[in-house]
Amino acid sequence: MKVLLCGGGNAIHVLTAYAGSLPDCEVCILSLFPGEADRLRSSLGEKGVKCVNDLGPDVYGMPTMVSDDPAKVAVGADVVILAIPSFTHEMYLRALKDYLKPGVTLGAMPGEGGFDLCARHILGDEVVTHQVNLFALETLPWACRIVDYGKSVEVLGTKKEIDVVITPRQGRSVEDVLELLQKIVGRLPKLVPACNFLAVTLMNINSVWHPTISYSFYKSHDYTKPFDAPPLFYQGADEYTGEKLAKVSDEVLQVKKVLLEKYPSLDLSSLHHVKEWMLRSYGDDIGDKSSIYTMLVTNKGYRGLTHPMKEVKTEEGKTKYVPNFNYRYFTEDIPCGLVVTRGIAELAGVPTPHMDDVIMWCQQVMGKEFLVDGKLCGKDLGITRSPQVYGCKDLDTFMKANHYVEG
Numbered sequence: 030m031k032v033l034l035c036g037g038g039n040a041i042h043v044l045t046a047y048a049g050s051l052p053d054c055e056v057c058i059l060s061l062f063p064g065e066a067d068r069l070r071s072s073l074g075e076k077g078v079k080c081v082n083d084l085g086p087d088v089y090g091m092p093t094m095v096s097d098d099p100a101k102v103a104v105g106a107d108v109v110i111l112a113i114p115s116f117t118h119e120m121y122l123r124a125l126k127d128y129l130k131p132g133v134t135l136g137a138m139p140g141e142g143g144f145d146l147c148a149r150h151i152l153g154d155e156v157v158t159h160q161v162n163l164f165a166l167e168t169l170p171w172a173c174r175i176v177d178y179g180k181s182v183e184v185l186g187t188k189k190e191i192d193v194v195i196t197p198r199q200g201r202s203v204e205d206v207l208e209l210l211q212k213i214v215g216r217l218p219k220l221v222p223a224c225n226f227l228a229v230t231l232m233n234i235n236s237v238w239h240p241t242i243s244y245s246f247y248k249s250h251d252y253t254k255p256f257d258a259p260p261l262f263y264q265g266a267d268e269y270t271g272e273k274l275a276k277v278s279d280e281v282l283q284v285k286k287v288l289l290e291k292y293p294s295l296d297l298s299s300l301h302h303v304k305e306w307m308l309r310s311y312g313d314d315i316g317d318k319s320s321i322y323t324m325l326v327t328n329k330g331y332r333g334l335t336h337p338m339k340e341v342k343t344e345e346g347k348t349k350y351v352p353n354f355n356y357r358y359f360t361e362d363i364p365c366g367l368v369v370t371r372g373i374a375e376l377a378g379v380p381t382p383h384m385d386d387v388i389m390w391c392q393q394v395m396g397k398e399f400l401v402d403g404k405l406c407g408k409d410l411g412i413t414r415s416p417q418v419y420g421c422k423d424l425d426t427f428m429k430a431n432h433y434v435e436g
């Protein structure tokens with residue numbers, strides 16, 4: 030089996046070790062980031078990439094080729110995995126388009142929102158429907174960090190169970206594809222099939238968590254002045270944060286309700302409130318399960334994580350910290366996350382005042398414009414994966430063009 034890994038960061042290091050350790054697996058890497066393929070190739074350890082992990086002994090895997098040229102690495106790939114920030118998915122899909130073989134299993138870890146919309150747009154509806162087993166994981170299976178570039182990576186925590194959405198090409202079963210993906214990621218997390226891409230897009234936890242927690246925190250902290258230390262992200266949450274998260278999640282569930290009323294045969298059973306997601310994902314790692322706020326501050330998995338910050342030096346030479354609004358909590362979780370959900374809400378006619386508060390603040394600190402006067406019509410909408418970008422101007426077109434309902 031030939032596995033093509035796309036990217037070159039933390040997740041690709043883990044996947045190189047895991048997939049490369051399988052006896053029947055040949056791993057190649059495609060990196061389109063300028064200079065990265067050469068750098069990675071020349072940095073590889075003697076036994077490839079070592080993955081130190083929380084589940085057992087270290088795992089080693091060596092890629093057979095690392096390149097920036099899809100013609101060299103993509104031809105004949107049985108599995109293609111994009112484990113890269115979601116704003117680069119489109120670039121990779123465009124580069125891969127002419128080299129994918131029929132029957133390829135292709136997807137993203139994680140998918141974020143609207144991965145299927147992007148894939149259909151770039152590869153074409155016919156190809157996605159008849160030739161590709163398209164998949165997306167709701168989140169990355171691991172919290173992981175490169176220790177020594179090209180040589181070793183550490184999995185700080187492996188999730189227990191995560192959703193994966195799979196739309197196999199005609200004639201292939203979800204179970205076959207699931208088994209293949211489980212083999213690559215390892216024993217854990219257990220991959221659980223989600224009902225469809227729409228449910229995974231709307232369940233995108235990062236798109237609710239990261240922007241809403243950031244918004245809530247900075248609402249009561251002056252971020253124009255540098256901080257002495259990076260503030261805690263989850264443990265720094267307060268009751269307001271918990272309530273705002275609940276309200277944003279309520280709005281998503283209102284979209285679910287409207288969609289189910291209009292399309293009674295639609296399955297959105299894997300779309301839950303963020304509170305349920307938290308309990309299922311972290312279980313007994315949570316000390317106090319009484320509210321979203323208490324769950325955020327007592328979740329072992331969230332301990333010590335800080336708001337993304339950049340270091341700055343004061344005139345006296347002291348190190349201080351300012352917010353990094355160019356981090357994935359914004360650059361991915363807004364255009365490929367909350368804005369996608371907001372776009373679906375707009376088509377469904379569901380008012381989203383709480384989501385709008387969060388998007389309006391985020392777009393302002395990002396220097397972007399997506400939402401204007403309550404409509405997704407800002408000048409930067411084109412960088413998002415909202416349905417409106419792909420020409421879906423009404424709910425029925427959106428639901429049918431993307432095969433969420435028959436039509």
Ligand code: NAD
Pocket residue numbers: 036037038039040041060061062063065112113114115117138139168169171172173174357361
């Ligand atoms: P990363 O930041 O290590 O990935 C960086 C890689 O992405 C680069 O090496 C490059 O290959 C590619 N890239 C970034 N910007 C690019 C650009 N402008 N053009 C071309 N390529 C570019 O990411 P990661 O930590 O490996 O995470 C992969 C995905 O998983 C991301 O979506 C991330 O949000 C998500 N995620 C990661 C973690 C984690 O613990 N690492 C946890 C949860 C989710």
